[in-house]
Amino acid sequence: MPGFEFFGDEERREVNDVLQTGILMRYGFDGPRKGIWKSVELEKEICKTFGSKYAQLTSSGTSALTTAMAALGIGAGDEIIMPAFTFVASFEAVLSVGAIPVLVEVDETLTLNPQAVLNAITRKTKCVMPVHMCGSMADLDALKNICDEHNLILLEDACQSIGATYKGKHVGTIGAAGTFSFDYVKTITCAEGGVVMTNSEDVYIKCDGYTDHGHDHKGVDRGADLHPFIGYNFRISELHAAVGLAQIRKLDKFLAIQKKNHTYLKNVLAEIPEVSFRQIPDPSGDSCTFLCWFLPTAEITKAFVDEMKAQGILAGNFHYIDNNWHYIRNWHHLKNGGSLYPLSDAQKEALAKLKSQAFPVSDDLMSRCICTAINLSWTDEQLKEKGEKMIAAIKKALQQSSVAV
Ligand SMILES: *Cc1c(COP(=O)(O)O)cnc(C)c1O
Numbered sequence: 001m002p003g004f005e006f007f008g009d010e011e012r013r014e015v016n017d018v019l020q021t022g023i024l025m026r027y028g029f030d031g032p033r034k035g036i037w038k039s040v041e042l043e044k045e046i047c048k049t050f051g052s053k054y055a056q057l058t059s060s061g062t063s064a065l066t067t068a069m070a071a072l073g074i075g076a077g078d079e080i081i082m083p084a085f086t087f088v089a090s091f092e093a094v095l096s097v098g099a100i101p102v103l104v105e106v107d108e109t110l111t112l113n114p115q116a117v118l119n120a121i122t123r124k125t126k127c128v129m130p131v132h133m134c135g136s137m138a139d140l141d142a143l144k145n146i147c148d149e150h151n152l153i154l155l156e157d158a159c160q161s162i163g164a165t166y167k168g169k170h171v172g173t174i175g176a177a178g179t180f181s182f183d184y185v186k187t188i189t190c191a192e193g194g195v196v197m198t199n200s201e202d203v204y205i206k207c208d209g210y211t212d213h214g215h216d217h218k219g220v221d222r223g224a225d226l227h228p229f230i231g232y233n234f235r236i237s238e239l240h241a242a243v244g245l246a247q248i249r250k251l252d253k254f255l256a257i258q259k260k261n262h263t264y265l266k267n268v269l270a271e272i273p274e275v276s277f278r279q280i281p282d283p284s285g286d287s288c289t290f291l292c293w294f295l296p297t298a299e300i301t302k303a304f305v306d307e308m309k310a311q312g313i314l315a316g317n318f319h320y321i322d323n324n325w326h327y328i329r330n331w332h333h334l335k336n337g338g339s340l341y342p343l344s345d346a347q348k349e350a351l352a353k354l355k356s357q358a359f360p361v362s363d364d365l366m367s368r369c370i371c372t373a374i375n376l377s378w379t380d381e382q383l384k385e386k387g388e389k390m391i392a393a394i395k396k397a398l399q400q401s402s403v404a405v
Pocket residue numbers: 060061062063086087089090131157159160181182183193194
């Protein structure tokens with residue numbers, strides 16, 4: 001799954017280019033940098049690799065989301081419909097621009113349920129933000145249709161699905177804008193970094209300025225830049241971009257290994273009739289960073305988890321129902337409006353409502369779901385052993401439940 005598994009000479013060489021000149025900043029210093037522009041090079045590579053017209057690197061995936069929202073004109077009082085299963089960064093970005101997160105159910109794709117999105121639309125809805133969780137993708141045709149019909153912005157949080165495609169197009173390039181994260185555990189890593197991709201020149205120019213204090217980057221030097229709007233500092237550094245450049249060149253290799261390991265493990269688990277798999281809207285476009293699968297009941301799933309834990313082999317098998325990074329159930333700080341600074345009344349009201357909002361469909365799915373991370377570095381031996389141990393634990397959990405009945 002994560003690019004950090006294959007960190008090597010390629011990354012060191014790129015970083016050394018930057019260390020040779022000592023120009024660690026992505027803008028300015030045109031003379032002393034001796035033609036080394038790692039961030040610019042990485043943005044070009046991203047456009048080419050994913051088929052996006054424009055790319056703006058940022059300091060993180062979270063700041064990429066914030067930047068995209070700002071550039072798309074989403075702010076105070078605007079409602080953004082997002083899934084109850086995601087990473088906390090998704091709602092952090094929403095709150096950071098003054099907007100209101102409206103959380104809705106996921107379906108068996110483990111991403112936004114289009115019907116739940118429809119039901120959640122109000123006069124204040126401005127944006128629909130699918131989150132392409134765990135390497136796969138949302139039903140983008142259905143969501144795009146909803147957005148077109150209701151004049152809403154489609155913003156893709158594709159941070160977890162680098163390399164996934166939907167009907168031939170890379171996720172993150174299909175909405176008005178899309179984001180990737182290059183944090184340390186993502187498919188390709190910069191240590192910390194992210195990107196906003198868009199096909200709109202207007203949105204891109206706004207992202208470019210917003211991530212650098214509003215600089216218009218038109219002056220002969222930074223001192224001569226104008227500031228047509230207020231920005232922040234969400235810049236990436238040249239050192240980070242250098243790592244990313246080495247990593248993106250390995251992406252095809254990462255994806256091929258993931259696909260191979262994923263296919264093997266899926267075939268192994270498919271031998272058990274009680275195991276079912278996550279729906280993938282475009283199966284050929286799965287980036288295969290995770291294999292997500294279901295057991296028949298919450299009890300059996302818990303028994304599986306307990307058995308794997310007891311054997312000390314649970315690592316890499318995520319049971320998200322009680323996970324406090326990824327699922328609404330344990331986002332107590334969000335539901336309690338736990339902000340360090342005053343939120344708007346509209347935001348406070350929306351968060352208070354989350355306390356009593358029920359997510360029965362998502363609860364059921366998440367309570368029966370295991371997402372198995374697919375490593376790049378597994379040997380065939382290790383993969384075989386992993387499959388065997390998982391099968392044994394599943395069989396034991398199923399047997400216990402049939403005895404209990
Ligand atoms: C990783 C991630 C982000 C952004 O993360 P950063 O750590 O800030 O780069 C956003 N959304 C999702 C779904 C993620 O998994």
